[in-house]
Amino acid sequence: MNxxxxxxxxxxxxxxxxxxxxxxxxxxxxxxxxxxxxxxxxAVRDVVAHEVAPRAAAADRDHMFVHESYQELxxxxxxxLIFPKRLSGTGDTNVAYAAALEEITAGCAATSLxxxxxxxxxxxxxxxxxxxxxxxxxxxxxxxxxxxxLGITEPNAGSDVSGLHTVAMPCADGYRLSGAKTFIxxxxxxxxxxxxxxxxxxxxxxxxxxxxxxxxxxGLSRGTPLSKLGMNGSSTAELFFDEVEIPADHxxxxxxxxxxxxxxxxxxxxxxxxxxxxxxxxxxxxxTLCALKRLHGSRxxxxxxxxxxxxxxxxxxxxxxxxxxxxxxxxxxDPPVGQIxxxxxxxxxxxxHAAREAMRILGPYGDIxxxxxxxxLRDAKVTQIYDGTNEVQRMLIARDTTRAVKEL
Numbered sequence: 001m002n003x004x005x006x007x008x009x010x011x012x013x014x015x016x017x018x019x020x021x022x023x024x025x026x027x028x029x030x031x032x033x034x035x036x037x038x039x040x041x042x043a044v045r046d047v048v049a050h051e052v053a054p055r056a057a058a059a060d061r062d063h064m065f066v067h068e069s070y071q072e073l074x075x076x077x078x079x080x081l082i083f084p085k086r087l088s089g090t091g092d093t094n095v096a097y098a099a100a101l102e103e104i105t106a107g108c109a110a111t112s113l114x115x116x117x118x119x120x121x122x123x124x125x126x127x128x129x130x131x132x133x134x135x136x137x138x139x140x141x142x143x144x145x146x147x148x149x150l151g152i153t154e155p156n157a158g159s160d161v162s163g164l165h166t167v168a169m170p171c172a173d174g175y176r177l178s179g180a181k182t183f184i185x186x187x188x189x190x191x192x193x194x195x196x197x198x199x200x201x202x203x204x205x206x207x208x209x210x211x212x213x214x215x216x217x218x219g220l221s222r223g224t225p226l227s228k229l230g231m232n233g234s235s236t237a238e239l240f241f242d243e244v245e246i247p248a249d250h251x252x253x254x255x256x257x258x259x260x261x262x263x264x265x266x267x268x269x270x271x272x273x274x275x276x277x278x279x280x281x282x283x284x285x286x287x288t289l290c291a292l293k294r295l296h297g298s299r300x301x302x303x304x305x306x307x308x309x310x311x312x313x314x315x316x317x318x319x320x321x322x323x324x325x326x327x328x329x330x331x332x333x334d335p336p337v338g339q340i341x342x343x344x345x346x347x348x349x350x351x352x353h354a355a356r357e358a359m360r361i362l363g364p365y366g367d368i369x370x371x372x373x374x375x376x377l378r379d380a381k382v383t384q385i386y387d388g389t390n391e392v393q394r395m396l397i398a399r400d401t402t403r404a405v406k407e408l
Contacts, residue, residue: 008290011057017049017351020286029319032327037096040081044100048107056108059233061144062374065189066233069111073104074144079118080344082268086106090141094268094326098275102322105279106286110233112279114147116272117185117234120146123268124194125212128252129262133212137192149190150260151213151239166241168197168209168293170255174248175199175211177241179383183386187237188225191215196258197401208258210392212250219244230378244354266388267334271326273387274347277320278318281354284376285311288358291371304361311354338393338400345393351380 009016022045025061030038051072060064073079081097083089097119107110122141140146154165166179177197181187193213197239200207213220223238253261292300302306325343328335355377359366367374384390 004291004295005365005368007057008060008287008294008372009334010290011053011372014049014054017053017107018045020290021045021049021282024129024282024286024289026316026319027317029323032320033095033099034093035303037093037099038325039101040078040090040092040096041099043076044073044078044103045070045184047078048103052104052111053107056110056233057370057372057375059108059110060230061232063232065235066108066111069108069233070142071110071144073115074142079115079144080138080142082119083122083138083142087122087126087134093330094271095323098271098322098326100195101272101275102279102282102319105276106283108233109276109280109283109376110231112276113185113231113234113318116269116276117150118142118148120150120188120265120269120272121192121194123211124150124252124261124265127264128210128257129212130249133250135250137212141192146191147189148188148192148194149184149186149239150265151184151187151193151195153181153183155180155182164196164198164208165201166195166197167201168199168211168246171245173245174250175246177211177213177244178248179241179341181239181241182234183226184239185234185236185386187239188222188235189215193220193239194252195239196262199255203256204266205259206256208262209255210252210258210261211246212252213244213246215243216244229381230375231382241268245342253343262391264334267329270340270344271322271329273383274318274322274325274343276383277347277349277351278315280351280376280380280383281315281318282313284355284358284373285315285349287371287373287376288361291365291373295365307361311357314350315354318347321348336400338397339387341393341396341400344387345390345397348380348383349390351383352377355380 052069080089081092084091118141122138141148168175168177195211195213198207201234219242221240225235225237358373
C-alpha cells in the first residue's frame, strides 16, 4: 500500500476531522455568526464528523442513498432549523441554516442535497398550505420519518418554469394531474411531493398552481434513478402522473398562485446551493492540505502554498457573501434578485473552481479517489446547474444592473 494515496484521516477519525476543520475556520466569517449560530454549527460539525463524513466515500462509490447520514442529523434535531417548534423545527435563522448546510456539504455533498431537499419540500407547505397540511406533512419530513421532493423541472421546461406542461384539471372533488417531471431529487422514494402544474396553459405564469401529493396515490409512478456525474449518494428520478386525483384541500395557496410560491421558495433554494458551493470549496481546500502534509510534512512546497493562499481568500469571500445575504433575508425578507443571483452564481462557481484548482495543486495525486478531491469536483458541477443555472443567474444579475442604470 502507498500511504500517500490512502484515505485521509479526516474520513476515518472524527477527532482528526474536527481538529482540521476547527483549525481552518476564519475569524472574519465567524464574526458574522451569533453565539446560537456558532453553537448550531458546532453541533452539526460534530454529527458530520462522527456519522456523515465516514460514510461519504462508500456512498459515492456504491451509489447508495445516504439514509443513515440524514437520519443522524434528523435524530439530533438539526433538520428543521428555519421551521417553528410547533412543526418540529427549531425556529433558527437563515444564517444558521446556511452555516449548517455548508458544514454538511464539507463532509458529504450528497447528504447535503438530501438535507436541503427535505427543507425545500417542507417550506412551500409552511408558507402556502393550511395548518392541517403543515401539521400532517412537515414534522415527518423534519424528523426523517418521510422523504420529500420538489416537482418543478419537466423534460421540455427546465429554467422556464412558466412553460410547464403538467396539467391539473379541476374535477368534482379537486383536481386530476397528468404529465411528467424530470431530474427530481429523491423522486424515486419521496413520500411527499410538492408538484407545480398549470390549470390553464394559455395563462402562462398565471396558470401555475402548487399541490401537495402523497407518494402512495394511484396514478403516480417513478422512473429508475438516473446515473450522474456526482452526488451519487442522492437519487434523481423522473415522475409520471396519470390522472392522479388530488383532493381540493391539498392545494397550496390559490389556483394560479403557484408562481409566487416558486419565487418565494427560490431564495431558500439558492441559499442552499450557495452554501453547497462554499462547503465543497472548503472540502477541496482541506483535503488538499491534508494530502500535502502527508506528502511533504509541515513544510509545504512554495508553489502549492501560494496557490492555496489564493484559494483561502476566495473561500473566505464566499463565506462572507453567503452569510451576509442570508442575514439580509433574515432581517428584511427577500433581497433584490440580483443579490440572490450573485450569491448563488459566485458561491457555486467557487466550489467548481476550488475543486479544479485543488486537483491541479495535487498534480498526479489530484484524481486519486481515496483522497476525495475528485469527488468534490464531480459533486460541484451540478450546483452550477440546479436552482437556476448560473447562466440564468447572470441574466438576472444583468437585468438588475440595467434597471439600476436606468434609475441613475
